[in-house]
Amino acid sequence: MVKIGSYPVMPPVANLTEPKAQPADRSQSFGAYLAQAIDKVAADQVQADQAARGLVTGEIQDVAQVMIASEKATLSLQLLVQVRNKVIEAYQEVMRMPV
Amino acid sequence: MGLFDSMLTSASGLTAERLRMDLIANNLANANTTQSGRVDQNGRPLPYQRRVAVLAEREPADFQAAFQAVLNGSAGGTAAGRAPIGRGVRVVEIAADNRPFKLKYDPTHPDADEAGYVRLPNVDVVTEMVDLISASRAYEANVTALNAAKSMAMRALEIGR
């Protein structure tokens, strides 16, 4: 007969705590997040402009680098514009609600 | 000078090289022609004389304006060593090669002189073939330049589209 006591058993679960509902992480307000995003988009534009300038002066020989910087700038600007559109739409939706 | 003018430059190169090839073809065809229709001072028939094209750079369209542009400096450059952009190549003349004719000993030839020598054209087949390859290579290079200008202009048309 095998003795149950010799099997490795799980330690008692006294250390587990109940998952409690936490309030949302409020380290950043939406306004601060948006400002950061706009700064990033502006930085991308400047990067792309500098890459284009490097292409003209011959400092940058790698055309792919310039193309990638340019595409990044375009995409981040596109994303920002779409976010702005959605925010305006949402605002207009809210204003349309009958009180 | 823009891309359109540069296409004319390439066209001038094509024309010049084609003329060279025509002359080479004519030289080769007449490599053994003992009678060219002309006679020398003794009345004996002269053989075909090798013909060669003399090439020179084309002058800028408005030489005065180009000269002035060279004299006047512009930001960042010294006047010395500047040049206007050339407009290609032109054939100055089709000259006859005045090197002596080849002499071949063949008394049975109808055009042999009293000593039995026949004067043959001063055409060297090997030289003509080398010139032909050079002209043909230059022709292709001009075609490449012309195509490059065309594709660049078409890319410019797509700006903003």
Place this chain on the structure above:
Amino acid sequence: MVRFPPAVDFLEQGLAASSARHATLANNVANVNTPGFKRSYVEFETLLQDALSAGAGNGLAGRTTDPRHIPIGTGSHGAVPRIAPIVREAQDREARMDGNNVNMEVEMANLATNQLWYGALTRQISDQFARLRLAIDGRR
């Protein structure tokens, strides 16, 4: 009315230089068999770099009246200098017997490089305009 970024000005000048370079290369190629002909080349990039390093630090930056404005112009790379490309004749000592110093292979390689450079510049200008168009008309 639109404040175009200085990059557009740079790219435009680059395109002019590329055009002049192609014309020069085409002339070199057309005259590859002309006795006594000396090849020419276009000087532009070195002139532009010199002008930029000389004028660094007194650049134009768009005036922002509110901290939330997106800055236009980097402000530390100098106003855009206007550089005209210069065509020079190369007095190479290596020349063929007829005095012609055009190296066909080098000219063809430069032709290809210049063509690609021109294409890259046109793409960059198109992208600049596309971004401006995006900002102006954002409902796409």
